[in-house]
Amino acid sequence: MFNLxxxxxxxxxxMLGMMPEWAAILIECVVVALLIIxxxxxxxxxxxYMERKVCAFFQCRLGPNRVGKWGxxxxxxxxxxxxxxxxxxxRKSDMFLHDLAPFLVVTASMLxxxxxxxxxxxxxxxxxxxxxxxxxxxxxxxxxxxxxGLGSNSKYPMIGSMRAGAQLISYEISIGITMLTVxxxxxxxxxxxIVQQQADNGWNIVRGHVxxxxxxxxxxxxxxxxxxxxxxxxxxxxxxxTAGYHTEYSGMHFGFFYLxxxxxxxxxxxxxxxxxxxxxAPLHIAGLDGFNGxxxxxxxxxxxxxxxxxxxxxxxxxxxxxPRLRIDHILSLEWKYLMPISLLNLLLMALVVVFGxxxxx
Amino acid sequence: xxxxxxxxxxxxxxxxxSSFATVLAxxxxxxxxxxxxxxxxxxxxxxxxxxxxxxxxQVMVYCGGIVVLYVFAILLTRGAKDKLSxxxxxxxxxxxxxxxxxxxxxxxxxxxxxFLNSMFMTPGALTAPTEGSMISINNVGQHMLSTGENGYxxxxxxxxxxxxxxxxxxxxxxxxx
Numbered sequence: 001m002f003n004l005x006x007x008x009x010x011x012x013x014x015m016l017g018m019m020p021e022w023a024a025i026l027i028e029c030v031v032v033a034l035l036i037i038x039x040x041x042x043x044x045x046x047x048x049y050m051e052r053k054v055c056a057f058f059q060c061r062l063g064p065n066r067v068g069k070w071g072x073x074x075x076x077x078x079x080x081x082x083x084x085x086x087x088x089x090x091r092k093s094d095m096f097l098h099d100l101a102p103f104l105v106v107t108a109s110m111l112x113x114x115x116x117x118x119x120x121x122x123x124x125x126x127x128x129x130x131x132x133x134x135x136x137x138x139x140x141x142x143x144x145x146x147x148x149g150l151g152s153n154s155k156y157p158m159i160g161s162m163r164a165g166a167q168l169i170s171y172e173i174s175i176g177i178t179m180l181t182v183x184x185x186x187x188x189x190x191x192x193x194i195v196q197q198q199a200d201n202g203w204n205i206v207r208g209h210v211x212x213x214x215x216x217x218x219x220x221x222x223x224x225x226x227x228x229x230x231x232x233x234x235x236x237x238x239x240x241x242t243a244g245y246h247t248e249y250s251g252m253h254f255g256f257f258y259l260x261x262x263x264x265x266x267x268x269x270x271x272x273x274x275x276x277x278x279x280x281a282p283l284h285i286a287g288l289d290g291f292n293g294x295x296x297x298x299x300x301x302x303x304x305x306x307x308x309x310x311x312x313x314x315x316x317x318x319x320x321x322x323p324r325l326r327i328d329h330i331l332s333l334e335w336k337y338l339m340p341i342s343l344l345n346l347l348l349m350a351l352v353v354v355f356g357x358x359x360x361x
Numbered sequence: 362x363x364x365x366x367x368x369x370x371x372x373x374x375x376x377x378x379s380s381f382a383t384v385l386a387x388x389x390x391x392x393x394x395x396x397x398x399x400x401x402x403x404x405x406x407x408x409x410x411x412x413x414x415x416x417x418x419q420v421m422v423y424c425g426g427i428v429v430l431y432v433f434a435i436l437l438t439r440g441a442k443d444k445l446s447x448x449x450x451x452x453x454x455x456x457x458x459x460x461x462x463x464x465x466x467x468x469x470x471x472x473x474x475x476f477l478n479s480m481f482m483t484p485g486a487l488t489a490p491t492e493g494s495m496i497s498i499n500n501v502g503q504h505m506l507s508t509g510e511n512g513y514x515x516x517x518x519x520x521x522x523x524x525x526x527x528x529x530x531x532x533x534x535x536x537x538x
Contacts, residue, residue: 022364097394128497129414136417139425143397146432150390162436165429189498 005121047262058320085251097151102256104144111137119300130191152248160244170334171225177342178215195279203278211349223268231322269311376402
């Protein structure tokens with residue numbers, strides 16, 4: 001398996017030959033940050049195009065097909081339109097909080113984005129509480145959404161942000177418990193370790209059989225709700241709320257919310273890939289050595305992004321198939337069904353681990 | 362000054378400034394937002410010390426939990442439009458007494474532990490944590506659930522009883538017919 005660590009340490013050694021250590025680390029940090037931001041923007045554009053095409057496919061339409069070949073330039077023109085728009089300041093709104101909120105939302109999702117395992121040795125933030133850190137920084141986004149609603153000094157954003165906050169806080173619980181299920185299976189919270197184990201012993205969804213499959217399904221439901229996407233897109237979906245917590249935003253400030261929403265979709269799918277579908281680990285079938293050899297030749301980043309886009313397709317399928325729920329139905333779905341099921345599932349996984357019933361491929 | 366000390370200064374300035382802003386802000390909502398940055402700075406301090414678990418807990422519980430709770434409380438009351446109450450003489454006296462006591466305790470702790478000596482006599486005493494000094498989450502978990510010398514099982518369970526009492530109380534208040 002190709003290990004990116006050999007490249008990164010070679011670059012680091014080359015940089016150390018030219019400058020002191022702190023300068024080398026500073027330059028590397030800036031370069032990595034720029035890389036992440038670029039990837040962030042590129043994935044957002046790809047996802048918006050994919051969403052439009054997948055949505056059209058599910059609704060028996062064609063989707064964007066006028067701007068460029070197959071409508072490929074549609075998203076770019078939308079981005080340029082967004083960049084040119086004026087940023088309007090509401091009178092009597094709290095300017096500081098109003099302007100701060102989109103940056104908090106984007107920062108939270110970028111920090112979470114940086115935790116994803118791109119390749120073997122290609123982790124950007126990786127330490128022994130990696131998964132916990134990921135959940136922790138993603139919870140900063142809720143503060144941004146609530147401040148957006150309250151700082152705008154308007155009724156629609158306030159109600160929208162309250163709904164979004166209640167929904168995000170509730171669904172974070174089942175996401176946390178399903179993550180704990182995987183942590184119980186792999187015995188570590190370090191993201192690189194979790195993926196390495198899956199590369200060695202088989203993907204978690206196979207290793208943990210029944211409880212892992214249940215956890216994966218719960219994660220798919222809760223992940224969609226955590227991204228504020230349909231059928232859970234109430235904060236911005238109902239006509240009486242206009243656009244929910246970002247009603248009063250215009251131009252790139254609205255663009256940040258939009259960007260963060262799509263990237264949260266990518267992040268939710270990326271976490272599902274990391275936890276259940278093996279991250280960058282290639283597909284191996286025991287006994288077929290030739291097949292495994294061919295699969296090993298494909299780089300880990302391709303595996304990771306490919307699997308992530310597969311999970312994104314599942315999430316979009318979910319979004320465009322089910323009708324929207326009512327707010328009390330959403331909350332009772334979480335508190336009365338998903339959370340008890342995931343708690344029981346955690347117990348089941350603990351039994352599987354204690355009695356050694358997991359499958360090692 | 363190496364990178365470690367520069368980060369320390371940046372975080373310290375951030376914590377100090379946002380703490381002042383929290384206290385001095387006129388609107389309750391802004392105070393909550395500044396408090397968020399102060400708590401984030403403290404989390405950064407923990408990461409700087411190499412205690413990643415406590416840093417993550419700080420972000421999760423304080424930045425993502427307590428601040429959200431404050432904002433919700435402001436949202437559900439009329440707090441967003443409320444201004445601070447007028448400063449009465451007793452209020453000024455009580456808060457001055459309280460802050461002077463806190464300052465005294467703080468200075469006593471600094472003098473007692475001879476922090477200043479070690480800071481000024483041997484510059485560069487503040488160094489980055491080594492790989493071995495970092496506390497892994499396995500260690501934290503073992504101590505949390507052990508009954509041995511450094512075990513925390515009893516306080517851990519006592520806290521869970523407290524949480525249960527809170528949930529029951531919330532239900533009693535919310536379901537009053």
